[in-house]
Amino acid sequence: MVQQTLLGIERYEEEIKKSRFIALAAPIESAAQALAFFQSQGAPEATHNCWAYKIGQEYRFNDDGEPGGTAGRPILQAIEGQQCDRVAVLVIRWFGGVKLGTGGLVRAYGGVAAQCLRLAEKRDLIPMAELSCHCGFSDMALVQSRFEQFSVQVQAESFDAQGVQWTLSLPTDQQASFITAFTNMTRGQGVCAPVVAESE
Numbered sequence: 001m002v003q004q005t006l007l008g009i010e011r012y013e014e015e016i017k018k019s020r021f022i023a024l025a026a027p028i029e030s031a032a033q034a035l036a037f038f039q040s041q042g043a044p045e046a047t048h049n050c051w052a053y054k055i056g057q058e059y060r061f062n063d064d065g066e067p068g069g070t071a072g073r074p075i076l077q078a079i080e081g082q083q084c085d086r087v088a089v090l091v092i093r094w095f096g097g098v099k100l101g102t103g104g105l106v107r108a109y110g111g112v113a114a115q116c117l118r119l120a121e122k123r124d125l126i127p128m129a130e131l132s133c134h135c136g137f138s139d140m141a142l143v144q145s146r147f148e149q150f151s152v153q154v155q156a157e158s159f160d161a162q163g164v165q166w167t168l169s170l171p172t173d174q175q176a177s178f179i180t181a182f183t184n185m186t187r188g189q190g191v192c193a194p195v196v197a198e199s200e
Contacts (some may be wrong), residue, residue, distance in 0.1 A: 001086040003125045010120035016108045018096025020045075023116035024143045025089045028053060031060070034088040047095040050109060052076035053088035066093075066109075070102050074110030082117040085125055127172040129156070131180060136163040138142035142185050150178040167195065 006027040024041050028034045038109050042049040050071035052061035061072025070164035091109050100108055103169045133151040135143055141162065147154070148159060168177060175194065182192040 003083055004122040005084065005086040005125055006117075007121040007127055010055050010116050012112060012116035014115070016111050016112075017098040017104070019098065019100065019108070020094040020096065021108060021112045022092045022119045023089060023112040024092075025087060025113070026118055028055065028086055028088045031055065031058065031067070034060075035075055037088050038090050043092045045076045045134070046092045048093045049090060050075060050093070051088065051090045052078050052079060052113075054084070055086050067106060069101055070105035071109045075113040078110050080112035080118060082114060084117055084122070084180055085116070089116065090132045098126060128169045129172045129175040130195035131166075131168045131170070131175065131179070131192055133166045133168055133190065133192040135182070135192075139186045139190060140164050143182060143190070146178075146181060150174045150181070152178065159179055 009024060009026045011022065012022070016019070022043075028037065031053070034051075034055075037076070039052045040100050048064045048066050048071065049060075049175075050062060050064045050110040052072050052075035053059060054076065059076055061076045061183060063069070063073075064083050075091055079087050079089060080104050091113055093108075098151065133143075141154060145177075146152075147168075150170050152168050152170045155168055158165045179192050182190055
């Protein structure tokens, strides 16, 4: 299943047993960005500002005074349930005088978070691969003319006496066919190989 992130900030509001809930969801690229979003959008006068974010395998959530496991985790589960990634969700609650109980809180926080994400405009997160490629000046224009076909983006470009050195990114599922095409276009003279990520 392709993971998705949001195109922009989405807002959803619902009243549940006299408590007012506002969910705000935003696309993020880092934990720092998520925390800055919660800081800027939170309502200090509200009873609770509960949140969760997910970036790949990294996630965090916060119950902000609600009973443990009744707010932050259901928000995180809503993010995962909607197949979202690189997303932060803040749910603000103004207590209305009627206690919801733990099951009610789980349903309320998870429900408004999920509904907010359902309404948001999304885009697919396409897995990308990085390639390091080198070819002679005589083949450069031909290779460049095929970039669009393979959705190639140039991350870096430098020149030496022999030709051009590129760092390219492209959808992972295009990697093998692009390397084959590159080898054919440069008649085996060019070099094109995946960039190996340094282990942590």
